[in-house]
Amino acid sequence: AIRDWIFPEYDKLKKENRLDFEPSPYDVALIGDYNIGGDAWASRMLLEEMGLRV
Numbered sequence: 001a002i003r004d005w006i007f008p009e010y011d012k013l014k015k016e017n018r019l020d021f022e023p024s025p026y027d028v029a030l031i032g033d034y035n036i037g038g039d040a041w042a043s044r045m046l047l048e049e050m051g052l053r054v
Contacts, residue, residue: 002031028052 013019028047030040044054 024053026052028054030054 010019030043047054
């Protein structure tokens with residue numbers, strides 16, 4: 001679903017010069033996390049401390 005929806009949408013917005021987010025080599029996407037007990041919050045903090053944008 002991500003490949004079929006996100007990538008074409010990103011390409012379309014970039015071509016139309018309407019993209020308000022510029023990706024960087026330091027971006028991380030967490031997909032499918034249920035955040036049980038706040039584990040995602042701790043993971044996000046660690047990734048951001050490493051210099052990655054979550």
